[in-house]
Amino acid sequence: MSAVNTATPPAAAAPKTYRPLRARAGAAVPHVILIAYAVVALGPIAMIVMNSFKSRQAIFDTPFALPTPDTFDVSGFQTVFTRAQFELYFLNSFIVTVSTVFLVLLLGSMAAFALAEYRFTGLTFVALYMAVGIMIPIRLGTVGILDLMVRLGLVNSLAGLVLVYTAMGLPLAVFVLTAFFQQVPGELKDAARIDGSSEYRVYRMAVPLVKPGLAAIGVYTMLPIWNDLWFPLILTPAENVRTVTLGTQLFLGQFVTDWNAVLAVLTLAALPLIALFIIFSRQFIRGLTSGAFK
Amino acid sequence: MSRLRTSGPPDEAGAEVVTSAGAATTRPEAKPRRRGFRTHVVVFIAPAAAIYTLFMVYPLLDSLRLSLFAPVDGNLTFVGLDNFVHLLTDDILAPQFWNAVWNNLMFFAVHFFVQNPIGLLLAALLAAPTLRGRSTYRALLFIPTTLSVVIVGFIWQLIISPVWGFVDTPLLGQSSTALVTLALMSVWQYVGIPMILFYAVLISIPHELTEAATVDGANGWTTFWRVKFPLILPTVGIVSVVTYVANMNAFDLIYTVKGALAGPDFASDIMGTFFFRTFFGFQLQQGSSTMGATVATMMFLLILAGVLLYFYGWQRRIESYQL
Numbered sequence: 001m002s003a004v005n006t007a008t009p010p011a012a013a014a015p016k017t018y019r020p021l022r023a024r025a026g027a028a029v030p031h032v033i034l035i036a037y038a039v040v041a042l043g044p045i046a047m048i049v050m051n052s053f054k055s056r057q058a059i060f061d062t063p064f065a066l067p068t069p070d071t072f073d074v075s076g077f078q079t080v081f082t083r084a085q086f087e088l089y090f091l092n093s094f095i096v097t098v099s100t101v102f103l104v105l106l107l108g109s110m111a112a113f114a115l116a117e118y119r120f121t122g123l124t125f126v127a128l129y130m131a132v133g134i135m136i137p138i139r140l141g142t143v144g145i146l147d148l149m150v151r152l153g154l155v156n157s158l159a160g161l162v163l164v165y166t167a168m169g170l171p172l173a174v175f176v177l178t179a180f181f182q183q184v185p186g187e188l189k190d191a192a193r194i195d196g197s198s199e200y201r202v203y204r205m206a207v208p209l210v211k212p213g214l215a216a217i218g219v220y221t222m223l224p225i226w227n228d229l230w231f232p233l234i235l236t237p238a239e240n241v242r243t244v245t246l247g248t249q250l251f252l253g254q255f256v257t258d259w260n261a262v263l264a265v266l267t268l269a270a271l272p273l274i275a276l277f278i279i280f281s282r283q284f285i286r287g288l289t290s291g292a293f294k
Numbered sequence: 295m296s297r298l299r300t301s302g303p304p305d306e307a308g309a310e311v312v313t314s315a316g317a318a319t320t321r322p323e324a325k326p327r328r329r330g331f332r333t334h335v336v337v338f339i340a341p342a343a344a345i346y347t348l349f350m351v352y353p354l355l356d357s358l359r360l361s362l363f364a365p366v367d368g369n370l371t372f373v374g375l376d377n378f379v380h381l382l383t384d385d386i387l388a389p390q391f392w393n394a395v396w397n398n399l400m401f402f403a404v405h406f407f408v409q410n411p412i413g414l415l416l417a418a419l420l421a422a423p424t425l426r427g428r429s430t431y432r433a434l435l436f437i438p439t440t441l442s443v444v445i446v447g448f449i450w451q452l453i454i455s456p457v458w459g460f461v462d463t464p465l466l467g468q469s470s471t472a473l474v475t476l477a478l479m480s481v482w483q484y485v486g487i488p489m490i491l492f493y494a495v496l497i498s499i500p501h502e503l504t505e506a507a508t509v510d511g512a513n514g515w516t517t518f519w520r521v522k523f524p525l526i527l528p529t530v531g532i533v534s535v536v537t538y539v540a541n542m543n544a545f546d547l548i549y550t551v552k553g554a555l556a557g558p559d560f561a562s563d564i565m566g567t568f569f570f571r572t573f574f575g576f577q578l579q580q581g582s583s584t585m586g587a588t589v590a591t592m593m594f595l596l597i598l599a600g601v602l603l604y605f606y607g608w609q610r611r612i613e614s615y616q617l
Contacts (some may be wrong), residue, residue, distance in 0.1 A: 030419040031427075037416060038434050041482070044449050045437070064457065107342040114338035126339060133350055135601060137543040139566075140594050143360055143587040144353030167349035170342050199334040202316065204426060227442035229546040249444045249550055270445050277440045281433035289494035 001286060036038030045270065052076055052263035059222060060258055076264030078253070088240070089247035096158050096243060097226050100165040104221050105214055107166070107172030109181075113203050115174065116181035117189070127178070133171030138164065139230055151233055156238040164231055169221040180213035218281065226273065246268055330584070359593070360587035369586070377588040385612065387572075391589075392561055394568035394587055395596070397473055401564055402541045404477035405484075406534055412481075413488030414526070420489070421496035432493070439486035447550035450479045466551060469561035476562055484540075488533045495529050496522060527612050535604040542597050545570060565593050 050066055052060045058071035065071070080086060115127050138145075145164060146155075154160030184206050192202050207214075232246040242250070248269045255261040264288065298457070364373045381387050416435060420428055439448065454461045465475040499522060507517045545566030548556050554576050556563035569589045575581025 027424065030422060030425060034416070034431050034435075037412075038431065041435055041438050044453050044482075045386050045441075047453060048449050051302070060458065063460075065440075098337070102347075107345065110338040110489075111342035114335050118332070119334050120332070120335055126343070130343070130346065133346060135539065136354065137539060137597070138350050138354075138595070139543045140590045141350065141353035142569075143583050143590060144356030145349065147356065147583070148349070148353055163345060163349050167346050170346045171350075172528055174342060199332075201544070221421075225438060229442075229444055229549065233549075245442045245444050248442070252444070252448055252550075259452075261451065264447055266448055266452075268595075270441055273440055274437055277437060278433065281436070282429065285429075285432055285436065285490065288490045291495070 021054075035199075045274070048263055049267050052260070052267040056260055059263070066153045073260065074264075076258075076260030076262070077268070079258060079261040080251070080264050080268060083255070083261075084247060085239070085242075085249060086244070086253050086265075089242050089244045090272075092158060092241055093226055093244040096161050096165065097222055099158075099162045100169060100225055101218050101221050103162065103166045103167040104173050105218060108170050108217065109177050109207055109210070109214065110203065112174045112177030113181050113206060115178045116184075117202075120209070126164075130171050130174045133177060138168045142230075142234060145231075146234060154235075156236050156241050157240055158236065160235050161231055161241075161243075164235070165221075165228075169225075171215075173217045173221065176217055177210060177213050180210040184209050212287070215283050219284045219287055298311075303463050313388075357587045357590050358562070360584050361591040364584050377584060378592075381585070381588055381592070387585075390560065390563070390568060391592070394563045397562065398542060398544075398596075400473055401477045401480075401544065402538055404474060405481055405537050405541060408478065409481045409485050409537065410488055410530060410533065411484050414492050416478060416485070416489045417492035419520075420493050432490075435489060436486040438483045440507040441483065443480075443483065443546035444550045446483045447547050450482070451551055462463075463517045467558060469558050472552070472562045474549060476551060479551075480541075480544070484537075484616055487536075491529050491533055492526055495526055499525055511540060528609070531604060531608045534608075535601060539597055542593060542600070565589070565596070569593065 042188050047063065051063060053067040053074060054071045055073035056063070057077075058067070058073075062071070067073075111130065111158045112128050115123065115130075149155050149160050152160075154163070188209075189202050189206065192205055197205070224245075227245055228243075229249060233249075236242065237246070252262055255265075292293055359551075360370075361372060361377055362372060362379060363370045365371070366373075381391055396528065419425065420432055439603050452458060454465050456462055463471070465471045501604055503521055507521050512520065541564075543566055544564060548562050548564060548567050549570070552562050552567075554567055554571050554574075556567040569586060571579060571581075571587025572589045573581055573583060
């Protein structure tokens with residue numbers, strides 16, 4: 001903004017020939033700031049990825065250099081794959097995240113459809129009851145959750161994690177999707193009903209019409225689950241059900257002095273998510289700016 | 295994007311969380327259907343309500359209940375507010391509790407005063423209509439937000455480690471700098487959230503408003519502070535209250551970088567790590583589920599206090615404009 005500020009008043013007074021130059025300089029200022037911040041945001045990540053492919057000596061001698069044939073070294077990755085089961089951790093995280101997103105979208109859209117579509121006694125109560133969970137962090141109920149999981153025999157099972165995360169994701173999903181379902185034109189649904197469709201069919205017909213809402217909720221549900229440390233640490237610490245985030249954390253604690261291994265595991269844990277984000281960034285940002293979360 | 299706007303101006307969305315989910319359903323279009331008991335309504339709502347009730351509402355209420363009990367001779371016995379009295383008066387627990395509360399407020403203050411201005415600056419630059427490469431910048435600047443806190447903690451731990459030599463001072467090892475350093479790492483990660491939310495408001499401001507100001511002779515600076523900023527203020531409030539709630543149950547970053555003891559000498563201890571130690575115990579300290587539930591209840595009250603302060607102290611006082 002300051003760019004415009006400094007450019008306008010002198011430009012009026014100065015000879016006309018200066019104007020394009022000044023204007024161009026003014027237009028560059030936002031880029032300078034944005035690029036500077038992009039370096040702050042991405043520099044550290046680039047440092048980690050770059051150095052994970054270098055020998056221990058080179059990591060400390062020339063940290064800013066790209067790996068060269070001389071310094072190229074993947075011993076860190078070898079340590080990671082021989083000493084920990086990262087394939088398994090990825091699979092576990094994948095199962096938990098995909099199952100939760102599926103359940104949140106299916107159950108959330110069903111409830112939201114009913115809340116948007118029908119009037120019945122207790123409607124306001126049900127809507128409020130589901131919405132309360134948006135502002136209350138589920139972690140505060142950890143004592144009760146652990147107790148419940150022990151009683152249900154769901155400690156150290158991926159199903160336990162999926163159920164907790166589904167409960168955590170549902171309030172916002174129901175709230176946002178209700179607003180989306182209210183925008184579906186009533187004529188469409190009534191036409192289907194006159195043709196003899198059951199209410200379940202009407203729901204199946206309406207779901208594709210709220211796809212933007214489903215996409216936004218999908219990505220919004222996915223990230224905190226994939227990245228969560230708290231519940232895996234407490235509910236599923238066993239090796240065979242460990243998630244990537246917990247696996248990374250435990251591995252880092254053990255190998256803290258082995259810089260090659262630490263850099264390699266950070267690269268392995270970060271890159272898939274960054275790749276996924278870059279592919280879907282348009283949908284993701286659109287979801288966040290759509291007003292659904294404000 | 296305008297779909298949801300119809301249910302209320304974006305500025306009031308904070309209040310919507312509590313009120314309009316129910317109110318919106320009484321819109322005239324929602325026609326009453328005249329049948330008796332309708333099984334499909336139950337089929338639609340019951341699964342979501344059941345999972346939510348069993349795995350979120352019930353454990354939360356159970357935790358609140360447990361905070362009023364204590365093990366006496368191996369049996370859980372109702373002790374009223376004894377746990378809270380113990381937490382606030384015990385020679386060992388009380389100082390730790392207040393230390394964690396204070397640190398947590400500091401942790402939030404750093405977010406409030408650093409994250410909001412940077413987010414606003416980036417959003418204002420991104421929203422400029424003439425900017426080229428907007429979607430690339432937007433995506434790149436958001437990348438840290440998508441990472442796991444564990445990764446962020448370790449990336450920064452390596453970068454500022456004196457072993458690697460970019461920073462000479464052990465910022466994470468000194469009591470005076472540990473907490474602020476950790477908070478800044480967290481800001482680095484989450485600055486994308488206010489950036490995107492401010493950006494969403496800025497691009498929704500109609501051109502006529504800014505053009506009118508320009509015609510009246512206002513320059514870019516004046517236009518921003520006099521026209522756009524008042525429209526962003528409600529979002530500042532929403533971002534702050536969301537950050538407050540997230541910070542009050544933050545845990546992952548501090549646990550990753552400093553462990554459950556949140557050193558040095560509890561200098562980076564916040565409510566999340568204090569809760570974890572009280573519940574599971576650590577080293578010499580014995581874990582207790584009832585005292586853990588007590589700490590969780592105190593966290594709930596702190597969060598509630600912050601949210602109420604926002605609704606009554608901020609949201610009611612500032613004017614919202616319908617765009």
